[in-house]
Amino acid sequence: MAVEVCICLKDHLDSVEKIQDISPLEGDLEWVEDEIHTKEIAFVEVEEEDNKRKPIVVILVGAPGSGKSTFCDHVMRVSTRPWVRVCQDTIGNGKAGTKAQCLAMSVTSLKDGKSVLIDRCNLDKEQRADFVKLGQSHKVDIQAMVLDLPAKLCISRSVKRTGHEGNLQGGKAAAVVNRMLQKKELPKLNEGFSRITICQNENDVRAAMDTYGALSSADTLPSGCFGEKKTDNKVQVGIMKFLKKVDAPSKVSSDKTIPGSSSRTTKENPTLNEGQEQSGTCPLEGVPTLAFPSISTADFQFNIEKASEIIVETVEEFVNKIGNARLVLVDLSHGSKILSLVKTKAATKNIDPKKFFTFVGDITKLRSRSLHCNVIANAANWRLKPGGGGVNAAIFDAAGPELDTATKKRAGSLTPGKAVTVSLPSTSPLFSKEGVTHVIHVLGPNMNPKRPNCLKNDYNMGCKVLREAYSSLFESFASIVRHQEKLSDSSCVEPDAIPHCDQKVRREEASVAEKNKKFKGFIEVAESEKWDALDGKQNATDCGKTGGHVKKDWGTWSQALYRIAMHPEKHKNDVLEVTDDVVVLNDVYPKAQKHLLVLARAEGLERLADVGREHLPILRTLHAVGLKWAEAFIKENESLIFRLGYHSAPSMRQLHLHVISQDFNSKGMRNKKHWNSFTSPFFLDSVDVIQEVREQGKATLKDDDKLLSMELRCNRCRSAHPNIPRLKSHISICKAPFPAHLLQNNRLLHAPIKDDPC
DNA sequence: GTTCTAGAAC
DNA sequence: GTTCTAGAAC
Numbered sequence A: 001m002a003v004e005v006c007i008c009l010k011d012h013l014d015s016v017e018k019i020q021d022i023s024p025l026e027g028d029l030e031w032v033e034d035e036i037h038t039k040e041i042a043f044v045e046v047e048e049e050d051n052k053r054k055p056i057v058v059i060l061v062g063a064p065g066s067g068k069s070t071f072c073d074h075v076m077r078v079s080t081r082p083w084v085r086v087c088q089d090t091i092g093n094g095k096a097g098t099k100a101q102c103l104a105m106s107v108t109s110l111k112d113g114k115s116v117l118i119d120r121c122n123l124d125k126e127q128r129a130d131f132v133k134l135g136q137s138h139k140v141d142i143q144a145m146v147l148d149l150p151a152k153l154c155i156s157r158s159v160k161r162t163g164h165e166g167n168l169q170g171g172k173a174a175a176v177v178n179r180m181l182q183k184k185e186l187p188k189l190n191e192g193f194s195r196i197t198i199c200q201n202e203n204d205v206r207a208a209m210d211t212y213g214a215l216s217s218a219d220t221l222p223s224g225c226f227g228e229k230k231t232d233n234k235v236q237v238g239i240m241k242f243l244k245k246v247d248a249p250s251k252v253s254s255d256k257t258i259p260g261s262s263s264r265t266t267k268e269n270p271t272l273n274e275g276q277e278q279s280g281t282c283p284l285e286g287v288p289t290l291a292f293p294s295i296s297t298a299d300f301q302f303n304i305e306k307a308s309e310i311i312v313e314t315v316e317e318f319v320n321k322i323g324n325a326r327l328v329l330v331d332l333s334h335g336s337k338i339l340s341l342v343k344t345k346a347a348t349k350n351i352d353p354k355k356f357f358t359f360v361g362d363i364t365k366l367r368s369r370s371l372h373c374n375v376i377a378n379a380a381n382w383r384l385k386p387g388g389g390g391v392n393a394a395i396f397d398a399a400g401p402e403l404d405t406a407t408k409k410r411a412g413s414l415t416p417g418k419a420v421t422v423s424l425p426s427t428s429p430l431f432s433k434e435g436v437t438h439v440i441h442v443l444g445p446n447m448n449p450k451r452p453n454c455l456k457n458d459y460n461m462g463c464k465v466l467r468e469a470y471s472s473l474f475e476s477f478a479s480i481v482r483h484q485e486k487l488s489d490s491s492c493v494e495p496d497a498i499p500h501c502d503q504k505v506r507r508e509e510a511s512v513a514e515k516n517k518k519f520k521g522f523i524e525v526a527e528s529e530k531w532d533a534l535d536g537k538q539n540a541t542d543c544g545k546t547g548g549h550v551k552k553d554w555g556t557w558s559q560a561l562y563r564i565a566m567h568p569e570k571h572k573n574d575v576l577e578v579t580d581d582v583v584v585l586n587d588v589y590p591k592a593q594k595h596l597l598v599l600a601r602a603e604g605l606e607r608l609a610d611v612g613r614e615h616l617p618i619l620r621t622l623h624a625v626g627l628k629w630a631e632a633f634i635k636e637n638e639s640l641i642f643r644l645g646y647h648s649a650p651s652m653r654q655l656h657l658h659v660i661s662q663d664f665n666s667k668g669m670r671n672k673k674h675w676n677s678f679t680s681p682f683f684l685d686s687v688d689v690i691q692e693v694r695e696q697g698k699a700t701l702k703d704d705d706k707l708l709s710m711e712l713r714c715n716r717c718r719s720a721h722p723n724i725p726r727l728k729s730h731i732s733i734c735k736a737p738f739p740a741h742l743l744q745n746n747r748l749l750h751a752p753i754k755d756d757p758c
Numbered sequence B, C: 001g002t003t004c005t006a007g008a009a010c
Helices: A009-022 A030-039 A048-053 A068-078 A099-111 A125-137 A151-160 A171-182 A202-213 A304-321 A337-348 A390-399 A401-410 A429-434 A459-491 A502-518 A523-535 A556-566 A613-636 A672-679 A686-696 A724-731
Strands: A056-062 A083-087 A115-119 A141-147 A195-199 A224-226 A289-293 A326-331 A356-360 A375-379 A419-423 A438-442 A575-578 A582-586 A595-600 A642-647 A656-661 A683-685
Touching: A056 A068, A056 A125, A068 A083, A068 A115, A068 A141, A068 A202, A083 A099, A099 A115, A099 A125, A125 A141, A141 A202, A195 A202, A289 A438, A289 A459, A304 A326, A304 A337, A304 A459, A326 A337, A337 A356, A375 A390, A375 A459, A390 A401, A390 A429, A401 A419, A401 A438, A419 A459, A438 A459, A556 A582, A556 A595, A575 A613, A582 A613, A595 A613, A613 A642, A613 A656, A613 A686, A642 A686, A672 A683, A672 A724, A683 A686
Parallel strands: A056 A115, A056 A141, A083 A115, A141 A195, A195 A224, A289 A326, A289 A375, A326 A356, A375 A438
Antiparallel strands: A419 A438, A575 A582, A582 A595, A595 A656, A642 A656, A642 A683
C-alpha cells in the first residue's frame, strides 16, 4: 500500500508559484525537487504484494505536433489503470505552465497511487532529468515514450492546428519545431528509464497506444528499449528531407504478457519442443513460418496416402521459393498417420528439414510449444463460417470474433482449391498471445457424401483440387513473406533484428495495402490478390516481360487511352489531332489550365518502361507535336509556361506525353499524388527522356512511390505546405522563379522574354 | 461540427 | 485514372 507520510499540495503550489515568478521556463529546478523532498512526499516502502499496483511515470518525448496529447488522451480513455496527464500547456490555467508545476502535480498524483503521463516535449536529457529523479525518489518505474515522428509531420500538424493548448500553431510552429528538433536527444536507459518505447511512425504510435491502453493496475511492462534505432539520427535538418512515410529501422524486444506486444527475448536459443516431430529445426521467433493442417483428410475423408503425396510434392515445389521461411504440417494427435507418411516422403525427396517439418500440437497454441508461426492455415468450410468442429472451430475460437469479422471483409465464401488470406487484428487473442498475424483459409476437396460438394470418389478431380488448394495456400504465404522481405530490406534492419515484433507487424500490416496499391495490376499484386481468391479479380494472365520490365496487367479503367489511340475515329469528340503516329486530346481530368496528352499509336508501347532506342523516332514525334501545341497555347496566352514530360509509372495504358501548363490551376488537381506526379522527379521531362534513350537505350524511371507521397512543395519556391488547399492558395500567388534545373535545356517552355526597355 | 486524407472499389 | 467514404485531425 502506498502511504503518504505528509503533503500539503497547496504549500507546494504556493512554493511553485513563487519559484515560477523568478524562474525561467526551463530553469534549473533541482531545488524544487529538494523542497518537495523536505516537505517529504514519499511512499513508504511498498511491499511485494502491492508491487503490482505500483504507479508508473511515463515521460512523453516528442516535438510539438508529434501526438503526445493524443497518446495521453487515448491511454487515459481506454486503460483501466488510473492515470493523470501532467501537461505543461494546461497546468497554468491559461498562463504559461512551468516545469515545477508539472513536478508538483506528478508528486501529488503518485501520492494518490495514480500513474503519471508527463505531457511535455522533454526532448533532451536535461529536460527529462527532474522527472526521472522524481520517479526514482518514489521508487516507481520511469518509462519513456518517444514520439520520434518525421519533422515534416510534426510541423504539418503544428502549422495546421488552431486552439492548441500551448498556443503553438500557425506559422511560428514550423520554426519552433525545427529549432527544437535540432536539440533532440533520444532517451537512454542509463538516464534512469526502466523502459523506453520509440515510435517512428504513426503505426508505431498506434501500437504503443494499444500497449499502454491495455495496462490495468496490475499489469507491468517488460524493461528495455523498444523500437530503438540503430543509429541516433539526432539532428533533423530542415523538413525537405522528410518524406511522409519514413519508416526508420527498429529493433523491438518482447512482451509476452501485454496484448499489443510481442515476444523475442526468450527464444534466442530455443530448445526443441517435445511436441516437435522433426529434428534439425529451430523454432526461432522471427522466421516467417506457416503452420498448416492436413487439408481434407479429416472430415472430408480424402485418402491419406494420396494426400501425403500431394503435400510433399507441393511443398517441394514451393519450399525454395520462400527464402528462409518455413512450412510446418501440424496435427493434433500423436501417432498421426498423415504426419508420418509426409515425414517419410519428405525425407526421400531430401526436402530441407529446416524449411519443412511436421509438428504434433494444437495449431492455435504453437507458441506455447516454442514454435512461433506468424501465419496459420485454416481448413475452412466453404461459407468461411466459424464452428463445425475440427481445426476450423479451434482457430475461430482461439482467434475470437475478430477473425470472423476480418474474414467477412475479405470474402463471403470459398471455392474448393482456393485460399484467402485474412490479416488478424491485433486485438485478436491469436495475434496477441500467439503472434499470428495472418490466417489463410483454405478449402480442399470433399470426399465425404455427408458434406457439401462431394466429389463422389472422383480422385482425378480430388487430387487436382487438393494440389490447387496447397498451391494457393503456399502462394498466399509466399506473398506475405515477400511483403515482409521488402519491408525488411527497406528498413535496413540488421539481419538478426527482424523479429515478428508487434510494432513491425503493425507496420507491415499498415504497409501491405500500400504495397498492394503500388503494385496494383502488376504480377506481384496479382499473387497477393489471390488472398481474395473468390473475388475473381486477379487477372494476371499476361505474365510476359517487355523491355526487361514486368509487364503491367492493365485494369479496364486504365485502357481508355489505349482504346483512343487504336481507334481515334470512335472518339472524334475527344481528339484534337490525329496522325499516323499520334493522337492529341485534352486530359479528361486536367491538372492545370492547359493539359493535353499526346498518345503514341504504336501497339505494344504501353509506357515509358517499354521504350528503347528503336522508339526514338516516336519519342521525337511526340515531343514535336507537344511542342507545337504548347507554343500555340503560349501564343494565345503569354503567361502560360509549359512542361512536356512523362510519368515514370503511368496509371493509364499507352505511352502518352503530358503537355501541361505550370499554373496547376485546375479543380482536377486534388491530391498529393496528382501534385507530386507532375512536380517531383516522378515527372520526366521529354527532353531528358529523349537524351537518355539516345545515350543509354532507355529512360531512367523514378517510380519510387515515396516520390508520390512526398510532402507538398511549391513547384517554384519549393516551400512546404500542409495540405492541397493551402498549397493551391500558395501557388496561385507565388511568383518565385522556377528551380534552376528546370530553366535549363528547354525543360520549361514559355513566351520569349522581352528585353527590358531600360 | 467541418476539412482533409487515404484506402477500397471500380 | 476517379469516386466514395471512413476516420483522423481540427
